[in-house]
Amino acid sequence: MNQTRKPPLLDMEFWSVTLILTVISGLLMWGVVIFPIDQYLAEASSVSKDIDFIFRFMAFFGVPIMVYVIGYIVYFAWRYHTRKGDDLMAVGSDIHDQPALETAWTIIPSILMLILGVISYVVLPKYYMASAASVATIEVIGHKFYYEFRYPGLSQSVDNEMHLPVGKQVTIDLTSTEPDIQHAVIHSFWVPEFRVKQDMIPGMIVPIHITPTQIGTYRIICTEFCGLGHPDMVGKVVVESQADFDKWFADQRTAQAGAANQKPIAFTRGDAAAGGQTFAAKCTVCHGTGSFDMRKVGPGLGNLFHDPNHANLVTGKPANDADVADIIEHGATGDLGTMPNMQVNGLTDKDIANLVAYLESLHK
Template structure:
C-alpha cells in the first residue's frame, strides 16, 4: 500500500476515534435527570454512546473507504487478492470485541449495583407483607447508592401502586391517601409496591430512567429518590389495550414543605384525629 493511503487511513482512524468519543461525550440525547438513579444512568449512557459511536463510525468509514478505493471499472475482469484469511488478524478482532464486551458487562454490573439492583429486597421494608402473603416480589432496582447517608437516615416512603386499564392509582398507607397523581417530596427515598388489577402495565418515568412492569398476581417493587422538583410524566410502557397510549399520569416532585401541605390537605387520618 502506498504511503499516501496509509497516511490517509491513519488520519481517518484518528478522526473516527476522536469524533466518536466527542459525540458520545457531548451529544445529549436524554431528558432532564430527576432521580438519584438518573445521573448514574447518564454516566453509563455516555460510556456506551462513546464506544458505540467509535465502532459505528469506524465500520462506516471502512465500508465507504473500501467501496471508493477498491472500486473497479466495468471492463476490468481481473480478480482481487486471493486472501482467504489472516489468523492473527482474526484473533485480534475476536479478542478486542471480547475485551470491550467484558468491560461493558463489568461496568454495567457496577452501575446496576450502584442503582441498587443487587440489594436484597428485604431492605426496602416490604418484606413483611411479601412474606406474609407467601409471594415472591420482584424488581427492586432504583434504590440508589447504598452507601449514601440519606437512605440510611430517612426511611423510605412507602406507596402502593395499583394499575388498571387505563390508570394508575397511588395509595399512601401513611395518610390513607388515594391519588391519581403521584406526589413525592424531593430527596426522600420512595419504595413502591406495585400490582395490576387486570393486564400487564408498566410504570415508567423517563426523567427517573426507571421502568418496572406492573403485573397481575405478581407484586413488583420499584424504588427511587427524586432529586429535582417538577412535574414529570408517568407513562404506561406495556401494551395494555386500546387506550394504552392514553394511560399516563404525572409525578409531582415537591419541596418537603409543599409536599407536607399536599399531604395534610388530602390525608384522612389527620382529620379523624382532629
C-alpha cells in the same frame, strides 16, 4: 479462462481513509464525553447520573466501532467496485487468516462487553435491591388505562398523579391488575428523568427504590403496548419540598375524610341540558346512550333508570338518583371494568347533579 487477481493494497489511500475515520471518530467520542445530557433530560433521581454514565460508556466505545465498520464498508465498496473494462469473471484476492487483526477485534470488544456488564451489575441493583433507607412504600398499580397510587395513611387511592418529597428514598411496589385479573395486562412505569423503567406485571410485585433529587413535575409513561388506551396512559410525578408534600398529603386526608362523611350531592337541582354537554365532553369516550348491552368501555346508559333487564346498577344497588350520583362521584369497579371517580373525570358536585338529571332525561 483468464483470471486476474488484484493484490490487497495497504497503500497511501488506505491510510488516508483510516486517518479521516480516526478524526471523525475522535470528534464524535469527544462529543459523547462533553454532551450535557442533563440539559435535555433532567437527572432527577439518585440513579440518573449512574445510568447516564453507562450510556456514555456505551456510546463512547460504540462510536469508533460504528465509524470504522461503516467507513471501511463504504470505502472498500467504492474502491473495489467493478469498473468499465474490468474482467467480469475476475475473482477477488483470496485473503484469509489475519491472526493479529482477528485476535484484536475479538478481544477488544469482549473486554468492553465485560466492563459494561460489570458496571451494569453495580449500577442496576441500586434501584432493585431492598434497602432499609426507604421512608415509605407506595403501591403503584397499572390499570387499563391509568396509574393508581396507594399511599400508606390514605384510605383511598390517588389516580394518575403521584407526589414525592425531594431527597427522600421511597420504595415503589409495582404491579398491574384489573377487577378480574384475567383481564389485566402488562404495563410499564417509566419516568425518563428518574432513568427508571420497569414493567408492571399482573400477579407479580416488583419493588424499586428511588430517591428523587430535583423538584419538578415529570411524566410517567407506559412503554408497554397495553391496548387501545395505551397512548393515554400518561401520569405525572410531582417532586416537591417536604413541606409541600406534607400539605398535599394533609389535603388528601381531609378530602378523603370528607368523602367518607358521605356529603350527599344536591342532585335535585340538576340541569339536564348542561349535564348533556358535560356527558358529551367527559363520558362519551366510555359510554354511549344506547341500552346497557351497547358497550363502549362501560355499559350504555340510555336506559339507566328504566331498564327492566338491569333494574340494579353495577354496584348492585337499585337505580335511583343518589346511587347513580354515588357511582359518578366515587367511581366503581366491577365485571365490566373500572369507572373513574369524579377527580379523575374532573367533575364538580354541580356537574354530577347535572349529569344525573341528564341521564334521567334519557328514557327511551
